[in-house]
Amino acid sequence: MKLSVNDLVVGYGGKVVINGLTVEFDEGRTVILGPNGSGKTTLLRAIAGVIKPLRGIIVLDGRPLRGGDVGYVSHAGGLDPNMTVHENLEFYAEVKNASNLDEVVDRLGIRNLMNTKVGFLSNGQRRMVEIAIAMLGSPKVYALDESTDGLDVNFASRVKDIVRSLHGIVIYTTHMLSEALELADYLVIIRKGRIAFHGDMTKLGGAMRIVAKRGVRPGLLRLI
Ligand SMILES: Nc1ncnc2c1ncn2[C@@H]1O[C@H](COP(=O)(O)OP(=O)(O)OP(=O)(O)O)[C@@H](O)[C@H]1O
Numbered sequence: 001m002k003l004s005v006n007d008l009v010v011g012y013g014g015k016v017v018i019n020g021l022t023v024e025f026d027e028g029r030t031v032i033l034g035p036n037g038s039g040k041t042t043l044l045r046a047i048a049g050v051i052k053p054l055r056g057i058i059v060l061d062g063r064p065l066r067g068g069d070v071g072y073v074s075h076a077g078g079l080d081p082n083m084t085v086h087e088n089l090e091f092y093a094e095v096k097n098a099s100n101l102d103e104v105v106d107r108l109g110i111r112n113l114m115n116t117k118v119g120f121l122s123n124g125q126r127r128m129v130e131i132a133i134a135m136l137g138s139p140k141v142y143a144l145d146e147s148t149d150g151l152d153v154n155f156a157s158r159v160k161d162i163v164r165s166l167h168g169i170v171i172y173t174t175h176m177l178s179e180a181l182e183l184a185d186y187l188v189i190i191r192k193g194r195i196a197f198h199g200d201m202t203k204l205g206g207a208m209r210i211v212a213k214r215g216v217r218p219g220l221l222r223l224i
Pocket residue numbers: 012017034035036037038039040041042043075175
């Protein structure tokens with residue numbers, strides 16, 4: 001399986017943020033690393049189909065993406081705070097025509113939250129529910145936007161374990177090099193809406209880990 005983004009142009013109200021970006025995602029985890037404002041969220045939103053590109057196409061194995069291909073966890077969240085976890089999950093299961101709701105609930109360990117209104121959940125609990133929704137229908141592609149952001153060490157670690165267990169094409173954004181090193185099979189570095197680097201971590205990982213350990217992280221991006 002391969003997700004191909006070809007000559008993508010995306011903007012907001014006439015301001016172009018991504019200008020002619022081409023990149024391919026293979027099966028496994030690709031981490032998109034970039035500073036604030038580099039276009040990570042915009043790229044994921046285009047892949048998830050929530051923003052319409054001005055130009056370019058995104059294809060999965062040569063065919064246009066269909067609804068249900070992408071499980072998206074947005075940075076902003078998308079749950080109804082007045083509905084219970086169960087009601088939110090059921091709503092999305094119906095929309096996605098998914099039959100794996102129970103399996104996902106158990107896999108993420110959120111059964112104890114089912115009758116709680118989303119508005120009463122902690123950040124970490126809410127993120128687990130958002131990931132559960134993305135997993136409904138077992139999508140071929142995951143687009144996960146800074147999914148550990150704002151979480152404590154415990155929830156962040158749970159999220160990373162789940163990300164590692166996902167099958168298919170998993171695209172995960174972060175601005176933290178440490179997280180990229182932990183999760184990436186492939187690394188994409190994005191700056192100002194352009195790909196600055198795209199590579200296989202099995203080749204690059206050793207060298208980057210040494211640099212990261214020595215605490216020269218900011219310089220690393222300049223080197224690359
Ligand atoms: N809804 C919007 N309207 C106008 N401009 C936007 C909108 N969303 C993002 N932008 C602009 O697009 C650029 C890229 O933003 P984007 O959120 O994609 O970057 P990012 O790498 O995800 O950043 P962060 O790490 O802060 O989430 C920024 O200059 C931002 O100000």
